[in-house]
Amino acid sequence: MTLKNIDRRTFVKTTMLGGFALGAGIPFWASGNNDVSHLCILHTNDTHSRIDPYPSNDPNFPMMGGYARRAALISQVRNQVEHVLLLDAGDIFQGTPYYNIYGGEPELRLMTKMGYDASTIGNHEFDNGLDGLERVLPYAGFPFINSNYDFSQTILNEKIETYKILYRGNLKIGIYGLGIELEGLVGRNLYGNTVYHDPIKVAQRMEMILKEEHHCDLVLCLSHLGYKYETGKVSDVVIAGKTRYTDIILGGHTHTLLDPPAQIENAAGKIVYIGQTGYAGVRLGRMDLYFNKNSGKIFVESNTTNILKYQDV
Amino acid sequence: MLSLLCFFGIFACKGPDQQRYTLEGSVILLDSINVPETDRELEKIIMEYRESLEADMSKVLVYSEHVMERGSPEGKLNNFVADLVFDIGKEIYQPDDGKSIDFCLLNYGGLRVPLPKGEITNERVFELLPFENEMVVITLTGERTGELFQYLAASERGMPVSGIKLKIKDKKPHEVLINGQEFDINKSYKVLTSDYLAGGGDHMNFFLQPVNYELLGKRIRDAIILHMQRVHAEGKKISSELDGRISVVN
Numbered sequence: 001m002t003l004k005n006i007d008r009r010t011f012v013k014t015t016m017l018g019g020f021a022l023g024a025g026i027p028f029w030a031s032g033n034n035d036v037s038h039l040c041i042l043h044t045n046d047t048h049s050r051i052d053p054y055p056s057n058d059p060n061f062p063m064m065g066g067y068a069r070r071a072a073l074i075s076q077v078r079n080q081v082e083h084v085l086l087l088d089a090g091d092i093f094q095g096t097p098y099y100n101i102y103g104g105e106p107e108l109r110l111m112t113k114m115g116y117d118a119s120t121i122g123n124h125e126f127d128n129g130l131d132g133l134e135r136v137l138p139y140a141g142f143p144f145i146n147s148n149y150d151f152s153q154t155i156l157n158e159k160i161e162t163y164k165i166l167y168r169g170n171l172k173i174g175i176y177g178l179g180i181e182l183e184g185l186v187g188r189n190l191y192g193n194t195v196y197h198d199p200i201k202v203a204q205r206m207e208m209i210l211k212e213e214h215h216c217d218l219v220l221c222l223s224h225l226g227y228k229y230e231t232g233k234v235s236d237v238v239i240a241g242k243t244r245y246t247d248i249i250l251g252g253h254t255h256t257l258l259d260p261p262a263q264i265e266n267a268a269g270k271i272v273y274i275g276q277t278g279y280a281g282v283r284l285g286r287m288d289l290y291f292n293k294n295s296g297k298i299f300v301e302s303n304t305t306n307i308l309k310y311q312d313v
Numbered sequence: 314m315l316s317l318l319c320f321f322g323i324f325a326c327k328g329p330d331q332q333r334y335t336l337e338g339s340v341i342l343l344d345s346i347n348v349p350e351t352d353r354e355l356e357k358i359i360m361e362y363r364e365s366l367e368a369d370m371s372k373v374l375v376y377s378e379h380v381m382e383r384g385s386p387e388g389k390l391n392n393f394v395a396d397l398v399f400d401i402g403k404e405i406y407q408p409d410d411g412k413s414i415d416f417c418l419l420n421y422g423g424l425r426v427p428l429p430k431g432e433i434t435n436e437r438v439f440e441l442l443p444f445e446n447e448m449v450v451i452t453l454t455g456e457r458t459g460e461l462f463q464y465l466a467a468s469e470r471g472m473p474v475s476g477i478k479l480k481i482k483d484k485k486p487h488e489v490l491i492n493g494q495e496f497d498i499n500k501s502y503k504v505l506t507s508d509y510l511a512g513g514g515d516h517m518n519f520f521l522q523p524v525n526y527e528l529l530g531k532r533i534r535d536a537i538i539l540h541m542q543r544v545h546a547e548g549k550k551i552s553s554e555l556d557g558r559i560s561v562v563n
Contacts, residue, residue, distance in 0.1 A: 069352075072350050184513055258340070259340035283342050
């Protein structure tokens with residue numbers, strides 16, 4: 001499959017509206033509106049220090065993945081799309097000897113080179129303790145965002161962003177981050193005085209701040225909670241259902257492959273998209289958002305095929 | 314223009330907070346077909362790190378007869394790792410009370426990749442067990458040991474064990490043999506595990522109040538490497554089989 005095909009394949013969201021637009025003959029955004037923005041979100045999760053591709057004798061992913069191949073694909077997308085966001089949902093560390101020997105330095109250096117805009121903190125980011133993470137943080141030329149770990153009593157105090165606002169074209173994008181409960185998952189000696197807070201409450205607070213105070217066009221959650229649990233434990237699906245303004249959740253931890261992204265109805269009856277790309281950097285997630293900011297703040301949902309046609313015009 | 318207004322009218326009826334965009338999503342496999350070229354500049358940086366690693370990591374430790382994967386309730390990889398860690402633990406352990414280790418319990422989640430058939434490199438062993446976990450001998454009361462078996466019986470995942478035979482019925486321990494002897498709740502037991510699990514990792518809370526906690530001063534990964542080097546020096550290959558050490562009965 002070529003990249004060109006990838007641009008066009010998958011996930012056509014047909015709505016009532018799309019039907020109307022088609023029926024009317026002229027898609028209304030085509031009528032003199034030049035304020036449609038295209039944002040391309042590229043995302044990874046649980047890359048687990050997989051700097052080199054898997055070896056040829058790997059039972060699951062022979063010769064697949066690797067940072068240099070990921071970087072090439074990202075450059076390719078950047079050449080085609082003006083507005084790109086590149087994000088990671090945690091567990092960058094642990095999984096190959098690179099981490100055991102260098103403690104995360106190459107991973108963060110290389111991700112900086114690829115132009116990552118942000119990452120959140122996965123449980124494996126604690127594997128060399130808070131000291132281990134603090135030591136390699138200077139190699140990351142991008143922020144780590146987490147909103148529900150309180151690091152104020154640790155050496156990471158003020159080194160992790162609670163939330164972050166990024167701008168792309170005419171879009172204002174608010175990002176917050178959610179981390180999994182550490183107790184029972186990470187050794188106490190590793191996470192030290194980090195305090196975990198309920199992700200649901202934190203998510204609700206963060207989206208209020210990003211939407212109502214900062215008026216972000218898009219509210220994005222970087223999560224390392226995991227996609228879904230049978231037990232009802234807090235997960236991306238739970239967060240999606242309990243929030244009102246969060247548009248997209250880019251998740252990790254459960255190594256789930258969501259292709260296309262999952263769609264969950266939120267507390268306001270809107271769709272939240274959840275993306276997760278499996279693990280080990282064998283795949284790169286891509287979401288293309290086509291915004292319409294026509295007529296004040298009334299935006300429109302349409303049929304993907306139409307949008308692509310619009311692009312061709 | 315009139316029709317445009319009509320459209321917005323329809324939206325307004327649908328609710329005040331309509332989705333403001335269309336989203337198209339996909340996941341792209343990073344293989345040589347989708348991405349034939351890799352990034353040269355990145356390759357250069359990776360090279361700096363790779364070269365010093367490679368010499369060490371590409372060393373073949375041993376050859377494997379077959380693929381070993383983790384499994385539930387038991388798996389070839391579970392058995393392979395638990396058996397050799399148990400063997401090496403017993404070899405190193407010098408008990409004050411003269412009592413040796415009764416059995417070994419590790420965790421399924423700790424086995425990160427399968428072992429392929431053929432060459433097993435140092436690197437593969439690092440990937441199998443990337444964590445810097447140390448071997449620990451935990452002495453548990455009979456009661457806590459009972460909780461351990463309940464945990465195993467209720468677990469969806471096959472925990473690597475050695476030295477025990479467990480039959481599970483309705484997610485409860487049905488028959489438990491330790492070293493061929495029936496489990497006795499009035500006795501204490503010595504369990505070989507990792508410091509991660511001994512600290513309550515994977516919710517193994519039964520380890521949290523041990524009668525005794527003894528670090529062996531050896532990493533689990535190092536034990537595996539030692540075992541592989543020995544097997545190789547004897548001119549043999551590594552292998553493993555399923556022997557029903559954990560089974561589910563009706």
